[in-house]
Amino acid sequence: MSMREAIAAYVHDGDTVSLEGFTHLIPTAAGHEIIRQGRRNLTVVRMTADIVVDQMLAGGCVSKLVSSFVGNSSAGSLGELRRRIEHKVPEPLEFEEYSHYGMVCRYLAGAQRLPFYPLRSYAGSGLTSVNDGIRKVVSPYPAPDGGEEHVYVVPPVNPDVTIVHAQRADRAGNTQIWGLTGIQAEAVFAAERAVVVVEEIVDDEVVRSDPNRTVIPAHAVDAVVVCPRGAHPSFAQGYYDRDNAFYRAWSHISKDSARLRGWLAEWVYGTRDHEEYVARLGEAFWADLAVGDAWSLPVNYGRRL
Incomplete structure (x- = not known):
């Protein structure tokens, strides 16, 4: 599906929505599309609530947050979240707080259907x-x-929908992740529906050639969305680097409510989709985030003669 189609089909007002990816492979483009489509009264479950949550709060999408960490990933604060929790401006945010491992355990209980x-x-x-x-x-x-x-x-957490970003999948939804992994697989298994956003779709033979990289199997996936650079400003190992300058800038942007809404008007509401967002940043910008090759050695899985 396109991102627009997937969000329209699987994210509804009042849903509990999990957005997972630990520092790496954060589903930012999916969060932007949720804002564009004007979803309301969402309960967002995210182990490390960061920039994408701040943006969804400013977009009026979120009434409750379930998280274990809130912050701008070592680069500062989340201005909109602080306004909601500390001052109840423009409205209060219900916040349910756990430790990192507490959130992991909630996903494990949800995935295994334990009480x-x-x-x-x-x-x-x-x-x-x-x-x-x-x-x-x-x-x-x-x-x-x-x-x-x-x-x-x-207690378990069983989201209505989990959205994750990954490097690649086949057309059936067998999803492969490498580098820094988080709790994506458990978050998918815990959910009623799952949307996987990937940098690229690959042939079945590519996935079968390295099956141990398949973190999420096809039977757990409802939709696959191809969205290159859809994790920005976080990174996708092997595809592009973390945009540290954006993380540093975000604390200043989000500190000022009017400036934050101006940013949303330009970069989210003012773009049709993530492809336009990427194009507006320009190829010179993406060249600065390019990564060099660091190939893994081949593995011989063996087969019957």
């Missing part, structure tokens, strides 16, 4: 006082000393 997932890392944490979704249960097994053991648990 909860146990973890130890909340012992002594202040998060339990601000999030009543983090609870404590008695282990059904005795502790080493024979007594009761109490374990923290988190």
Whole structure:
């Protein structure tokens, strides 16, 4: 599908939408299309809420955020998110906060259709006082000393739709990722619907030649969208580098509400699609983000003679 078709078909007002990609392969172009189509009252689930979430907030798309980290990826703050949480301007944002691993466990529980997932890392944490979704249960097994053991648990998350970005897929949706991976596969399996955005579609033989890179199998995918450079300003290993200048600039853009809305007017509402966004930046800009070759050595998987 085109990005426009996929968002129209699979993202609806009031949905819970997961956007995953950890520093790498962030589905920014999908977030922009959600803004263009004017989706409202979304619950956004993203382990590391960053620039794309800030932009969707400014676009009026998000009423609730579920996340474990909010910030401009080591380059500063998210101005729109801070206005919503700290000052309730222009309206309040419901924020449900977990740790990184707490979010991982929520996806694991959702993907496996479990009622909860146990973890130890909340012992002594202040998060339990601000999030009543983090609870404590008695282990059904005795502790080493024979007594009761109490374990923290988190609930599953089952998004209406998960959207991820990846390097490549075949036409069936077998999706391959390399480099820095996150929780994409679990987020896809946890969801009712899944949209995979890729840098390119490749022939079946390419995927079959290196099956261990297939992180998401076709049967879990509802739509494949080809969108080159669709992760900008994040990076796609082997395709283009991270746009660090944009990350640094974003803190200044988002700090000023009027300037942020001006940016949206020019770069999101003012472009028909991501292809126009890419073209407007210009080839000289993309040449600065070009990456050199670093080929992996061949692997002999072997076959019957």
